[in-house]
Amino acid sequence: MTAVSIAGVSKVFNAGRPDEVTALSDVDLTVDSGQFVSLIGPSGCGKSTLLRLVADLIDPTSGTVTVAGKPAAQARRDQEYGIAFQQAGLFEWRTVRRNVELPLELRKLPRAARKEKAEEMLALVGLADFAGHYPAQLSGGMQQRVAIARALAVHPPLLLMDEPFGALDEMTRERLQGELLQICAKTGTSTVFVTHSISEAVFLSDKVVVMSARPGRITATIDIDLPGRDEAARQSPAYFEHVTAVRKALRA
Amino acid sequence: MKRIVGALGGLIVFALLWEGYKAVGNPEGTAVLGVKVLPRADDLSMPHLWTVAQRLGKPELTGGRPVWQVVFDACLFTLGVTAVGFVVGTAIGFVLATLMSRFRVVERGLLPYVVLSQTVPLVALAPLVAGWSGALSFGPYPWQDWMTVAVIAAYLAFFPVAVGLLRGLQSPTAAGVELMRSYAAGWWRTYGKLRLPAALPFLFPALRLAGAAAVVGAVVGEISTGTRGGIGRLVIEYSREATSDPAKVYTAMLGAAVLGLVVAGVVSLLELPLMRHRRRVEVNVV
Ligand SMILES: Nc1ncnc2c1ncn2[C@@H]1O[C@H](COP(=O)(O)OP(=O)(O)OP(=O)(O)O)[C@@H](O)[C@H]1O
Ligand SMILES: [Mg+2]
Numbered sequence: 001m002t003a004v005s006i007a008g009v010s011k012v013f014n015a016g017r018p019d020e021v022t023a024l025s026d027v028d029l030t031v032d033s034g035q036f037v038s039l040i041g042p043s044g045c046g047k048s049t050l051l052r053l054v055a056d057l058i059d060p061t062s063g064t065v066t067v068a069g070k071p072a073a074q075a076r077r078d079q080e081y082g083i084a085f086q087q088a089g090l091f092e093w094r095t096v097r098r099n100v101e102l103p104l105e106l107r108k109l110p111r112a113a114r115k116e117k118a119e120e121m122l123a124l125v126g127l128a129d130f131a132g133h134y135p136a137q138l139s140g141g142m143q144q145r146v147a148i149a150r151a152l153a154v155h156p157p158l159l160l161m162d163e164p165f166g167a168l169d170e171m172t173r174e175r176l177q178g179e180l181l182q183i184c185a186k187t188g189t190s191t192v193f194v195t196h197s198i199s200e201a202v203f204l205s206d207k208v209v210v211m212s213a214r215p216g217r218i219t220a221t222i223d224i225d226l227p228g229r230d231e232a233a234r235q236s237p238a239y240f241e242h243v244t245a246v247r248k249a250l251r252a
Numbered sequence: 253m254k255r256i257v258g259a260l261g262g263l264i265v266f267a268l269l270w271e272g273y274k275a276v277g278n279p280e281g282t283a284v285l286g287v288k289v290l291p292r293a294d295d296l297s298m299p300h301l302w303t304v305a306q307r308l309g310k311p312e313l314t315g316g317r318p319v320w321q322v323v324f325d326a327c328l329f330t331l332g333v334t335a336v337g338f339v340v341g342t343a344i345g346f347v348l349a350t351l352m353s354r355f356r357v358v359e360r361g362l363l364p365y366v367v368l369s370q371t372v373p374l375v376a377l378a379p380l381v382a383g384w385s386g387a388l389s390f391g392p393y394p395w396q397d398w399m400t401v402a403v404i405a406a407y408l409a410f411f412p413v414a415v416g417l418l419r420g421l422q423s424p425t426a427a428g429v430e431l432m433r434s435y436a437a438g439w440w441r442t443y444g445k446l447r448l449p450a451a452l453p454f455l456f457p458a459l460r461l462a463g464a465a466a467v468v469g470a471v472v473g474e475i476s477t478g479t480r481g482g483i484g485r486l487v488i489e490y491s492r493e494a495t496s497d498p499a500k501v502y503t504a505m506l507g508a509a510v511l512g513l514v515v516a517g518v519v520s521l522l523e524l525p526l527m528r529h530r531r532r533v534e535v536n537v538v
Contacts (some may be wrong), residue, residue, distance in 0.1 A: 056429045089427035093449045102445065106435045199253045 001069070003158050003190035004031040011049055021030055025215035027063070031158075031207075036184060036191045038201035038208045040246065046216025047194045048086060051160050053055030054192060055083055062215040070158065079107075082156035084164045088143040088151075091133040097122065097131040100150045107154065121149035126172070126181055141167040148176070152183060159184070159191040164199070177204060181229050198250070202226075202242045203234060210249040220249035261511075267301055275336075299499040304506065307499035319500065323486065330470050330482040331511060333398050337405020338515070342459065344406065345413025352414075353447065354423035354439065363418075368449040370411050374469070378404055378476035381479040397479040405469035408460040416458025420451025447451040457503050467512045483508050501505040 011024040020202040031037045039047045042191040053056050053065050069074035075081065082103070090099045100118040110118070122128050125145035135143055146166050151159060165173045181204060184191055195201050201208045202224055210220040224242050226233045234241055275294030316322075331383060341453040348366065375532040381403050388395045424446050430444040474484030483504060490501040 050396070052430075055430075055434055056431060076434065079436050081434070083431070083434050085427060085430075087425075087427045089425070090429050091428065091446065091449065102433055104446070106437055106441065 002030050003033045005066040008063050009060045010059045020090040020134055022215040025073045025217050031190055031192060033190055034188045036204055038193045038195055038205040040195055040201045040208060041211030042213050043047045045211045045213035048162050051162050051194060055127045055160055060115045081158040081160055082151040082154055083160045084151035088147040090143055090146055094134050096133050096146050099146055100153050103154045117153055155187055159189050162194045197244050198243055208246050221247055229242045255475055275350050296498050303499045304502045308503050319503050323503055326483040326486045327507045327511045334405055334466045334470040336402040337469055338409050338463060340411050341406035342462055345410040347415040349417035349421060352418050358504050373471050375476050377379060383479050388533045400477050401470055401473035401479050405466040406474035408465035408469035413459035414457040416454045417451055418420025420454030421447045452526055459519050463515040467515050472506060
C-alpha cells in the first residue's frame with residue numbers, strides 16, 4: 001500500500017505573467033505506508049510547494065497526486081492527513097489547549113474526550129503547564145510545539161510536516177524527534193517531513209529525498225538503513241556514512 | 253477601572269476648559285479681521301455649569317415637572333429608538349459583510365453602493381423615509397413615527413458594521429484558511445471557527461461607531477421628521493427659549509451627550525467577555 005504517490009507533477013505559479021515561477025518540474029515520488037520520508041534541499045527549491053500539493057491546498061499544473069489510493073482532493077475531504085506547517089498558524093483567540101482541540105472539535109469529539117486528548121498531546125510536547133495560555137504569550141518554538149501537538153492529536157494516517165522543529169533548541173528538538181518516531185512507529189503513521197538539517201533527515205527517515213532549485217526537482221533519493229533510532233544510532237558509523245552521502249548529493 | 257478614571261478625568265478637563273474660557277474669554281467673542289474665531293463667553297451663550305445643573309432641578313414651566321425628569325424621559329425615548337436602529341442596522345451590516353466576504357461578485361457590486369449610501373444627506377433622507385413608510389403597516393399595527401426615526405438610525409449604523417466586519421472577515425492569514433481547508437471544513441465552519449472570531453477585533457470598534465451613528469441618526473431623525481417625545485425634539489423646543497432661559501437648552505444637550513455616553517458604554521461592555529485573550533497578553537506599546 002502506498003501512502004503518497006506523486007507522478008510527473010509540475011507546478012508553475014503565475015503562469016504567463018512576468019513573475020512566472022516554475023516551482024516544481026516533473027517530480028515523481030512514492031511514500032510507502034508507514035514510511036518516513038524527508039525532503040531536503042536549498043531554500044526556494046519547492047519543498048513546501050510539494051507538501052501543499054499533497055495536502056491539496058494547491059493544484060498541480062500537470063501530473064497527478066494520489067494519497068491513500070485516492071486523488072488528493074478526495075483524501076483531503078476524508079481527512080487522511082494532518083499538517084504542521086512552517087508557520088505555526090495558531091488561532092490567537094484560543095488558548096493553547098483549545099487550539100489543539102480544534103481538529104477534534106471539527107470531528108465532533110465530545111468535550112471531555114477532547115480535553116483529555118489535548119492535554120495528553122500537550123504533555124507530549126512539554127507544554128502541559130501552558131494549556132491555559134494564549135499563543136501570543138508563548139515563544140516561537142513553543143508555538144511550533146503547539147502546532148505539532150495539534151497535528152498529532154487526531155492520529156492521522158499521514159503526517160505532513162514542514163520544518164516543524166525549525167525554531168527549537170537542539171535538546172528539545174532531539175527529544176521531540178524521538179517522540180515523533182515513537183508515535184509514528186506505534187501508530188504506523190506515514191510521514192513526509194521537510195527539513196534543512198541533514199542530520200535530522202538522516203536520523204528520522206527511511207528515505208531522504210534531495211531536491212535542487214530552479215526549477216525544483218528531485219536530484220537524488222537515498223535510502224537510510226540505521227541499526228536503531230536511539231542515542232547509539234546517532235554515533236554509529238552507518239549514520240555518518242548516510243550524512244556524508246546526503247551532503248554529497250546536496251552539493252552535486 | 254482605568255477607563256472610569258479616564259472618563260472622569262475627561263469630564264473634569266471639559267468643565268475646567270468651559271469655566272476657564274468663560275473666565276478669560278471676551279464676552280463679545282473674539283474676531284480676527286472680522287471673522288469670528290472664538291465664541292462669546294457671556295452668560296447668555298455659555299451659562300455657568302452650575303447654572304445648568306441648578307436648572308435641571310427646577311420645573312420646566314411654572315408648576316410643571318422638573319426639567320431633569322423631562323430630559324430623562326426624552327432620553328429614554330430616544331434611547332429606545334436608538335437601540336432599535338442599532339440592532340437593525342447591525343443585523344443588516346452583518347448580513348451584508350457576510351455576503352460580501354462569501355461572494356467576490358457581491359463585494360465588487362455592492363461595496364461602492366454601501367459607501368455611496370452614506371453620502372446621501374440625512375436631511376434629504378428623512379422626509380423620503382417618512383413618505384414611503386407612511387403607507388406601510390405590520391398587519392394590524394400601523395407604521396409609527398418612531399419607526400421612521402429608527403430606520404434613519406439603522407441607515408447610519410449599518411455602514412461601519414458592514415465595512416469593519418468585512419475587513420475583519422477577510423483578515424485571517426492564508427495559513428489559517430489553509431488549515432481549515434486541510435480539516436475539510438466547509439465555508440460555514442470556516443466562518444464560525446476562523447473568520448468570525450478573527451473579525452472580532454475589527455467588529456468592536458465598528459460597533460462603537462455604529463452606536464454613535466445610531467444616536468446621531470435618532471436625534472437628527474427626530475428633528476427632521478418632527479417626531480415628538482425624544483431628546484432631539486427637546487433640544488429644538490428648548491432652543492426657542494435660548495434668549496430667555498439659556499441654561500435650559502444646555503440641559504437638553506447634556507441629556508443628548510449622556511445618551512451618547514450610555515450607548516458607547518453599553519457597546520463596550522459587549523466586548524468584555526468576547527475579547528478575553530486581549531487582556532491576558534502583555535504588550536508594551538512605547
Ligand atoms: N503562492 C505562491 N505564488 C507564487 N510563487 C510561489 C508561491 N509559493 C511559492 N512560490 C515560489 O515557489 C518556489 C518554491 O517555494 P517553496 O515555498 O516551495 O520553497 P521551499 O523549498 O519550501 O523553501 P524554504 O526552504 O525556504 O521554505 C519559490 O521560488 C517561491 O517563490
Ligand atoms: Mg518552505
